Amino acid sequence: MLRDGRLLVLAFSVFAVLTGFFLASVAEHQQVQQEKQAVGATAKEQWDTQGVKNPHAAAHFGIYVFKPDSPLAAVDPGLRQYTGQTLWLEPHKRNGARFSPAADQGLASRFGQASAGFVLYALLPLLVIALAFNAVTQEREQGTLRMLHSLGVSATKLLLGKFIGLLLAFVAVLMPAMAVAIVILYQNFDLAGDDILRLFTLSGTFFIYYAVFAALAMSTSIHFKSSRLALFTLLAFWSGSVLIAPRLGAAAAEMMVPTPGATAFWAGIKKDIQQGLDNDGDHDAREALFKAQVLKQYGVARVEDLPVGYAALNRNFNDGYSERVHALHFDRLRDAFERQGRFIHIASLLGPSIAMRSVSMTLSGMDLAHQRHFEDAAEHYRHYFIGLTDDWDRERSHGTERGAQGHDTDWGSVMAFSYAPPSVGFALHHALAELLVLLAWLVAALTWLLFSAKRLKP
């Protein structure tokens, strides 16, 4: 491969394509992070300088929080295009992430969407196929396979040698681009130990993925008499794995596990808050019961006689119920997404690309599990700052008064949202099923290669 120039041409092409896409991904990643930081700082400053106002009114000003993307998002931005970039935290309501880049882009820019991750999981298998499709057919066509057979060269030894040689050649082709990518990552981001672990795990997983394609390509080359037929068959498999299986899987998942649209989702939450869950009673009944409990607790007959602000107490009670309903619906929706994910895995029977794509997104911290982790942390923070403003409102008013006031010192005392992304262990736990699928593909592909070796005929 080196002598016929194939390797050099491929190495140059891979270097150019991968580095180009990676630089574009890094630039986009940095731009997104800078925008998030800038908007986050502005929003925090606006929050801190609201002036004198009612604490609950201040809470309604809301706080924007942003998910800090892992440096590996420059390799695989995963669902970034489709999940929202920010969460707006406000009283009474748990919001979903908003402002997805895909929604903001024009039609033309959607045609140009591709990332380094896309090159790694979709295009590089084509390179493996290009290197391996004629590994045996060419020997058969040129007659060298007969020569090798007549020399008593073991077919298993020959094919394993070719397989290992192919993988080494492939790694050699990738090396320059990988080296540049690592330098770019190192120069542009503060790589933590966890990021490096994720990067190594991701590299190892991609290696397994390419080994699957290499073994399948070589086995196909054994079974077909002509290189052209082997190539067409492998291209069909590639299309099935990379292009068709994800769509089939998604269609099957949506059919088997339907999820509500946005309107129906929010309407369901509103209905449950209004009518109550199980035997909780409707909104008015719950409020009446709560009012009776509060009056009893403070030993007064009227809310006007309460030593604390009843509006804040009542709001706090209603918010608590609302949070319970929100959590129920959000969990139900996200569980449905996870069940859909499991259905999509069935399409992995058509090829290993779905599993690889999933592992790549998870290790890059750009999948639904990481998004859910962030949203849960944001929800926890929402409870914190809404609870704080409710405390000020309750403690600074009496009975039915609504005159509690807060100042900039209060707003400034609210801790900024600080998000600690989960560790690589979290990612591995969520990617376990897909990793097992990939390993199953590897075992199947190698078994087929060894089986094919025994049937190799010149």
Add this chain to the structure above:
Amino acid sequence: MLPNKTLLEARQLVVNYKNHRAIDGLDLSVPAGCVYALLGGNGAGKTSTINTFLGFNRPTGGNVFIDGESPEQNPAVVRAKVAYLPENVALYEYMSGLENLRFFCTLANIRLSRQHAHDLLVNTGLQTDAHDRRVSTYSKGMRQKVGLAIASAKQAKVMLLDEPTSGLDPSAANDFAQRVRAAADLGMAVLMATHDLFNAKQVADRIGIMKAGRLVEEFDAHTVAHDELEHKYLAHARGLL
């Protein structure tokens, strides 16, 4: 004097390809030191016979043996004893003759120093300045010489040649014949499928004519006259006998 040991043997060999019978009850034996030339038209069964000795074809009936071993039962043992030269010796185009020789030998677990490889190529008559040239620049005769060098390196007991002089110019064919003869004189058993009557008469000890998978005539190459051989060959080819 004891007769030489039989190294190549076919007993009542039958080979079918689906519904077509390629070899039909072939009995053949080639002792050490003997060059046996198989003549016959296209489809007579010559190449099928060689492929069966190589283990590429499975006998439908009968048996073949190389130095007493069956290619079907002990393919690795048999192939270690066999050198094979097809009509077009297939080599790796982007390697030199020397590299091809060493590469094939490495794959066959034969350790060959660079000097030894040079010596083997010199012995086959390949010009020294061609040793390190890519074989894509080689003529057919030069490729045959690399093939012969591989056979020598292997120290094979048996050589199977399939139309080895087809397409060679007379000088190259003569040169090749001499080297095959020399190999046989060192104790190798050689089975050569060919259309080339002249070459067969020149190099062989025994000559057999195949027709429709059967061995229909056998001659002592040293005693049969060229005219008689040609007459019989053409008569069988034209269906007159």
